Amino acid sequence: MLTFMASDSEDDACNERTSLMSAESPVPRSCPDGRQGPEDAEDAAQRGSRDPGEDQEEDPDRYVCSGVPGRLPGLEEELTLKYGAKHVIMLFVPVTLCMVVVVATIKSVRFYTEKSGQLIYTPFTEDTPSVGQRLLNSVLNTLIMLSVIVVMTIFLVVLYKYRCYKFIHGWLIMSSLMLLFLFTYIYLGEVLKTYNVAMDYPTLLLVVWNFGAVGMVCVHWKGPLVLQQAYLIMVSALMALVFIKYLPEWSAWVILGAISVYDLMAVLCPKGPLRMLVETAQERNEPIFPALIYSSAMVWTVGMAKLDPSSQGALQLPYDPEMEEDSCDSLGEPSYPEVLAPPLPGSPGEELEEEEERGVKLGLGDFIFYSVLVGKAAATGSGDWNTTLACFVAILIGLCLTLLLLAVFKKALPALPISIAFGLIFYFSTDNLVRPFMDTLASHQLHI
Amino acid sequence: MTAAVFFGCAFIAFGPALALYVFTIATDPLRIIFLIVGAFFWLISLLVSSLVWFVARTVTGNRDGPIEKYLLIFGVLISVLIQEIFRFAYYKLLKKANEGLKTINPDEPGPSMRLLAYVSGLGFGIMSGVFSFVNILSDSLGPGTVGIHGDSPYFFLYSAFMTLVIILLHVFWGIVFFDGCEKKNWHPLLAVILTHLLVSALTFLNPQYEISLVLAYMIMPLMGTWAFFVAGGSRRSLKRYLLCQDKDFLLYSQRSR
Numbered sequence: 001m002l003t004f005m006a007s008d009s010e011d012d013a014c015n016e017r018t019s020l021m022s023a024e025s026p027v028p029r030s031c032p033d034g035r036q037g038p039e040d041a042e043d044a045a046q047r048g049s050r051d052p053g054e055d056q057e058e059d060p061d062r063y064v065c066s067g068v069p070g071r072l073p074g075l076e077e078e079l080t081l082k083y084g085a086k087h088v089i090m091l092f093v094p095v096t097l098c099m100v101v102v103v104a105t106i107k108s109v110r111f112y113t114e115k116s117g118q119l120i121y122t123p124f125t126e127d128t129p130s131v132g133q134r135l136l137n138s139v140l141n142t143l144i145m146l147s148v149i150v151v152m153t154i155f156l157v158v159l160y161k162y163r164c165y166k167f168i169h170g171w172l173i174m175s176s177l178m179l180l181f182l183f184t185y186i187y188l189g190e191v192l193k194t195y196n197v198a199m200d201y202p203t204l205l206l207v208v209w210n211f212g213a214v215g216m217v218c219v220h221w222k223g224p225l226v227l228q229q230a231y232l233i234m235v236s237a238l239m240a241l242v243f244i245k246y247l248p249e250w251s252a253w254v255i256l257g258a259i260s261v262y263d264l265m266a267v268l269c270p271k272g273p274l275r276m277l278v279e280t281a282q283e284r285n286e287p288i289f290p291a292l293i294y295s296s297a298m299v300w301t302v303g304m305a306k307l308d309p310s311s312q313g314a315l316q317l318p319y320d321p322e323m324e325e326d327s328c329d330s331l332g333e334p335s336y337p338e339v340l341a342p343p344l345p346g347s348p349g350e351e352l353e354e355e356e357e358r359g360v361k362l363g364l365g366d367f368i369f370y371s372v373l374v375g376k377a378a379a380t381g382s383g384d385w386n387t388t389l390a391c392f393v394a395i396l397i398g399l400c401l402t403l404l405l406l407a408v409f410k411k412a413l414p415a416l417p418i419s420i421a422f423g424l425i426f427y428f429s430t431d432n433l434v435r436p437f438m439d440t441l442a443s444h445q446l447h448i
Numbered sequence: 449m450t451a452a453v454f455f456g457c458a459f460i461a462f463g464p465a466l467a468l469y470v471f472t473i474a475t476d477p478l479r480i481i482f483l484i485v486g487a488f489f490w491l492i493s494l495l496v497s498s499l500v501w502f503v504a505r506t507v508t509g510n511r512d513g514p515i516e517k518y519l520l521i522f523g524v525l526i527s528v529l530i531q532e533i534f535r536f537a538y539y540k541l542l543k544k545a546n547e548g549l550k551t552i553n554p555d556e557p558g559p560s561m562r563l564l565a566y567v568s569g570l571g572f573g574i575m576s577g578v579f580s581f582v583n584i585l586s587d588s589l590g591p592g593t594v595g596i597h598g599d600s601p602y603f604f605l606y607s608a609f610m611t612l613v614i615i616l617l618h619v620f621w622g623i624v625f626f627d628g629c630e631k632k633n634w635h636p637l638l639a640v641i642l643t644h645l646l647v648s649a650l651t652f653l654n655p656q657y658e659i660s661l662v663l664a665y666m667i668m669p670l671m672g673t674w675a676f677f678v679a680g681g682s683r684r685s686l687k688r689y690l691l692c693q694d695k696d697f698l699l700y701s702q703r704s705r
Contacts, residue, residue: 085476089477089480089481092484389579393484394491396484400484429499433499436502437494437523442580444654445606446524446651447611
């Protein structure tokens with residue numbers, strides 16, 4: 001296991017991804033009043049930052065989000081609420097998909113629930129006879145993991161401060177290469193083994209090569225938004241599965257709790273690394289690297305003819321050129337897409353107006369840790385589906401509340417704490433209280 | 449105990465709920481959110497009632513025998529009461545949320561209380577059905593023989609039908625309950641609580657499935673018609689709908705095309 005744990009960056013990169021932000025519109029151009037709405041509504045930037053490296057992604061977004069001038073507060077609030085429910089659902093769907101993939105894999109493929117070694121970040125074993133020793137070991141594991149994450153975050157802040165963009169870019173590409181090729185190969189191998197399907201190496205090579213190459217292109221360069229989103233979901237699921245397999249039981253729960261607390265501190269405290277990154281990006285007036293951020297943004301340009309009000313311009317396909325996300329690190333491309341608007345053919349004096357509607361962005365780390373929680377619930381719940389479902393609903397409700405807070409506070413907020421807190425509470429209470437109750441009811445065939 | 453049993457029971461239990469979800473809830477994001485919050489409230493009510501039962505069991509010393517059965521009956525009745533309390537709590541929350549939405553967005557009409565009653569009922573029902581049936585469903589995929597020790601071989605079918613009737617009943621109870629709360633009329637609330645207690649108490653007679661299932665299925669259309677009339681339906685509107693003479697509905701469905 002040392003081989004693929006050797007690359008810190010990949011691991012770290014995949015560790016952090018807790019940014020939740022609503023997409024921002026770029027500097028608004030002169031548009032009629034009505035147009036300003038959607039952009040204002042997206043203004044609130046919410047970001048959970050976690051771990052090293054990923055901060056970059058978050059910062060740019062956060063910066064972008066808070067920097068839009070000239071908003072009308074009333075209109076903004078109304079549009080925030082109007083768009084609020086739609087954005088919540090735009091996040092519910094990918095989070096649900098990721099969790100479904102993880103739970104389906106955990107329940108069917110034995111490989112991910114077998115114990116076979118631990119990461120080097122969690123060196124202490126949990127095979128000790130006494131409870132106290134086990135607890136101590138898991139706390140120590142958590143401390144080591146968290147300190148690695150903090151160190152990497154600070155490292156990335158430093159890199160960003162000294163403008164080592166190429167280094168960061170290279171790091172991100174390496175990590176996503178590993179995820180898209182190596183982990184996919186392992187995953188495919190295990191799935192084929194579970195269902196006893198034979199596949200020859202040339203076919204395998206073709207499949208994995210195509211999958212990985214298209215993934216790299218979609219995530220780092222340009223590609224259809226849906227494909228990009230699908231790849232990010234798959235990559236998050238793969239990473240979550242790795243964590244579920246290699247984190248020992250108690251350490252996983254303590255790490256989840258600790259990461260949420262760290263997320264909260266790093267995003268909200270004045271001296272938090274993520275906050276520092278944002279400030280640096282703001283000072284430089286630079287766009288932030290989106291990096292590992294899932295974006296549900298739809299960007300289109302609408303051209304309107306001044307002379308001819310009836311022709312509503314060319315509505316171009318939703319296209320997200322710069323929303324590249326790295327599966328592991330935040331190597332940023334400018335967070336808002338450049339407007340790709342070829343000039344409309346037609347009458348002179350046409351005024352080209354651009355309207356961009358941004359979706360919501362959620363860091364990949366959030367996906368990963370939500371899926372780790374639900375996957376662990378599915379793996380250890382003694383075959384019980386109630387625990388898994390309870391955690392699932394709890395996480396969705398936490399996400400909903402976080403988005404509500406985002407709409408209220410309109411600043412970067414961490415996406416992990418509320419969801420993970422609810423998830424943990426519901427996991428332990430459902431496993432210990434509800435499960436015996438429901439089992440006893442079912443054995444007597446009683447219905448409540 | 450094959451895929452046929454699994455899919456058959458799954459669709460019996462969750463088919464109507466899925467259809468209701470797809471046709472009425474999935475189109476509007478706000479309704480999906482209210483559905484999930486409703487499911488969450490039911491989950492909390494289950495948590496509280498499990499806690500009460502657990503505490504009661506620990507206090508009486510975890511003994512086996514008849515006291516276990518009495519504790520379970522106590523747990524079921526308390527659970528029903530707590531579910532209805534949380535339904536009321538959800539009503540209060542929705543009322544506040546609706547008022548909040550109205551003050552912020554005066555021109556856009558938010559969802560009406562009747563719609564929220566339906567959505568919350570469906571949320572409660574889906575969560576309740578899922579929690580009681582999913583474990584049984586997953587067992588039905590594996591190997592085994594139903595009732596090999598002399599129990600009824602119709603266990604899966606019974607559970608599926610019972611789950612279905614409870615989901616539908618929750619929808620109707622939600623509508624009637626919220627309407628009672630809106631009109632400050634306490635009789636519908638009492639009726640809902642009593643019918644819920646009755647349906648749960650009938651399951652104490654299991655494994656005599658006939659009584660509990662048939663009675664539950666007799667209560668369900670009664671509640672259904674009550675909910676229909678409470679929600680504003682009438683014999684005339686039903687006739688108009690069935691004979692395709694409902695102009696509003698036809699215009700509406702044409703517009704959406």
